[in-house]
Amino acid sequence: MSGIVKTPEPPYYAVIFASERTEGDRGYGIMADKMVELAARQKGFLGVESARDDQLGITVSYWDSIESIKVWKENSAHKVAQEKGRAEWYKNFSLRVCRVERHSFFEM
């Protein structure tokens, strides 16, 4: 199931990040990869799912607790990326912190 994250039993937490990009790469691709690598090393990280087309990008990261999300939000390299996102990469974005109440998986 590459792409789909097999998370543990709920409850756990999801951060839904939806974004509309500015034109051109402007170093975005490299930084995005770096941030996924870095997030994956954080305590409480459960996985990430991501898709992007011409209209919109959606990245959902999964975490064991609100505490782990807060620590990641304050990570200094992540803060630099957040700043660059606001200044250069994104036209619009939304960020939602959610508690996952239940889930199901299907494999063909």
Place this chain on the structure above:
Amino acid sequence: MSGIVKTPEPPYYAVIFASERTEGDRGYGIMADKMVELAARQKGFLGVESARDDQLGITVSYWDSIESIKVWKENSAHKVAQEKGRAEWYKNFSLRVCRVERHSFFEM
């Protein structure tokens, strides 16, 4: 902010649907559009965000309550689409029901 849904103040609910498609369209595109139209007419629907690339598709729909999500899940035309999804369109998928605890928006 086309693409990004301006939802009301939390709490509200999100259904995160991530999927890996089978090869070919097989009537998927038309049905997907129909389902968004139909969902938009359901009580308690707050909006939908969607992105798909070669790896993965992510669709997040927003709802006012768990009750509204249940009613939509049981909608008869939606049930037909769910069946076709399992039989023809998806290799793998995950479905997560979440309570949105907080959100923020950024516009350039």
